[in-house]
Structure formats: C-alpha cells, structure tokens
Amino acid sequence: MLEVKNVVKIYTTGDLEFTALKKVSLKIGKGEFTAIMGPSGSGKSTFMNILGCLDKMNEGKYILNGKDVSSLQDDELAHIRNKEIGFVFQAFNLIPRMTLLENVELPMLYAGLPAKERRERAMAALAKVGLKDRVKHLPNEISGGQKQRAAIARAIVNSPAVIMADEPTGNLDTKSSVEIMRIFQNLNNEGATVIMVTHENDIAQHCKRIVRFRDGEIVSDTLVEDRIIL
Structure with a gap:
C-alpha cells in the first residue's frame, strides 16, 4: 500500500539547515491501522506531510498504492491528494458557510463528479458516521465531535487508498474522542488503511501498530498489546 525508502527532509533558513528526517524507511500494508508518535520536533508531522503529498522530500523514494510519487509535479500531487488520500485534521477544516452536506461534497466537486452522484455519496458518507439527521446544519450548529465526524465523512467520500x-482527537473531550476512534476502527474493519499522528498514548492504544519517532528517525515499530477495541 505505502512504502518510503531512505527519506531525507532538510529545512533551510538562511545559512542554517535542519534535518527533520534522516533516511527514514517504512512500509505500511493495506488494511493496517498505524499510529505515528513522538515528542515535539521528532519529525512525525514532517513525515505525515510527506506521506500526504503536502510536502516534498529532499532524498528518497515514496511509493503510494503502486505509484512512485517521489518526483511528481505539484498538479500531479494535487490529483493524488484528492484521489488517493483522505485527510482528517485536528481543526476539522470545515468551511463555515457551507452545510455539512456541501462540505462533504467538496472533494467530489474537485474530482468533477456529477451533482446527483455527489449528493448520494455525501449522504451515504454522513450516514456512515452517524450524521444523516445533520446534513443541512452548518459547522457552527454542531458539536466538536460532530464536526470531526463530518470531516471523516469528507475524507472517505472519494474512497481513498x-x-x-x-x-x-486533539480538540475533543474524552467521550467524543472515543466516538471518533470507534468510527476509525469500524472503517479499518471494513478494509480502510488508516495512519494517525497522535501524542496521546490512550488514543494510540486503539490502533494496531505504533511507529515512534525521535530526532528525525524511527526508534521503534511495534504491534499494540492490550489494544482497546470498541
């Protein structure tokens, strides 16, 4: 499903260079549920940005769903992001003036799907995350947990790899966090591959595998013992 080989990422500010990733290699198979962890500055967010085709590496190779995306141009990367990757962010990133239905339709709008199909698929995705009775609500009319559920619906609506x-779960209370992790586990049980950055050990315990970063390198890669299954 996903493989990176000897990935190096260097940030340059004036005469200063900072190596955020130091020859990182990792494989994640189809249907895995992996947590990426590490202290602030460990490289985990940089790594996630590269996996999500939001940033480019200086060295190395990245294969995503059978495609070598290491040297793609910006427009090609944008296509990969929309077709192959479903993003869920801490801040939800919903558009305030659009209903939940319209927010979830956005990735399909960019993909050029017809209106009828967009609506049907958006409705199905919202129903899957328990929001079929909230489709006409605006983001400011629902709770944080519901906003994140809408963001997950938007992430899965294009059936990403x-x-x-x-x-x-960074902006959510404990109850809402558990609800979100239950949704991710259900999606994973249906075959979805999920990669999650988190700094919370209890959240990582819901995943199947934990990859830990420190100082730009992977320092451990373990299966989760005593996994929390919801």
Missing part, C-alpha cells in the same frame, strides 16, 4: 489523520 489511505486515510491520514493528524491529531484527530
């Missing part, structure tokens, strides 16, 4: 979640 992989779902990438960056601190998806």
Whole structure:
C-alpha cells in the first residue's frame, strides 16, 4: 500500500539547515491501522506531510498504492491528494458557510463528479458516521465531535487508498474522542488503511501498530498489546 525508502527532509533558513528526517524507511500494508508518535520536533508531522503529498522530500523514494510519487509535479500531487488520500485534521477544516452536506461534497466537486452522484455519496458518507439527521446544519450548529465526524465523512467520500489523520482527537473531550476512534476502527474493519499522528498514548492504544519517532528517525515499530477495541 505505502512504502518510503531512505527519506531525507532538510529545512533551510538562511545559512542554517535542519534535518527533520534522516533516511527514514517504512512500509505500511493495506488494511493496517498505524499510529505515528513522538515528542515535539521528532519529525512525525514532517513525515505525515510527506506521506500526504503536502510536502516534498529532499532524498528518497515514496511509493503510494503502486505509484512512485517521489518526483511528481505539484498538479500531479494535487490529483493524488484528492484521489488517493483522505485527510482528517485536528481543526476539522470545515468551511463555515457551507452545510455539512456541501462540505462533504467538496472533494467530489474537485474530482468533477456529477451533482446527483455527489449528493448520494455525501449522504451515504454522513450516514456512515452517524450524521444523516445533520446534513443541512452548518459547522457552527454542531458539536466538536460532530464536526470531526463530518470531516471523516469528507475524507472517505472519494474512497481513498489511505486515510491520514493528524491529531484527530486533539480538540475533543474524552467521550467524543472515543466516538471518533470507534468510527476509525469500524472503517479499518471494513478494509480502510488508516495512519494517525497522535501524542496521546490512550488514543494510540486503539490502533494496531505504533511507529515512534525521535530526532528525525524511527526508534521503534511495534504491534499494540492490550489494544482497546470498541
């Protein structure tokens, strides 16, 4: 499903260089549910940005769903992001003046799908995350947990190869966090590949595998013992 080989990422500010990733290699198979962890500055967010085709590496190779995306141009990367990757962010990133239905339709609008199909698929995705009775609500009319559920619906509506979640429970209370993790587990049980950045150990315990970063390198890669299954 996904493989990176000897990935190096260097940030340059004036005469200063900072190596955020140091020859990182990792494979994630189809249907895995992987947590990416590490302290601030460890490289986990940089790594996630590269996996999500939001940033480019200086060295290395990246294969996503059988495609070498290492050297693609910006417009090609944009196509990969829309077709192959479903993003879920800590801040939800919903458009305030659009209903939940319209927010979830957006990726399909960019993909050029007809209106009838957009509506049907958006309705189905919202129903899957328990929001079929909220489709006409605006983001400011629902709770934080419901906003994140809408964001997950938007992420899955194009049937991406992989779902990438960056601190998806970071702005939520405990009850809402558990609801979100239940949805991710259900999606994973249906075959979705999920990669999640989190700094919360209890959230990572819901995943199947934990990859830990420190100082730009992977320092451990383990299966989750005593996994929390909802």
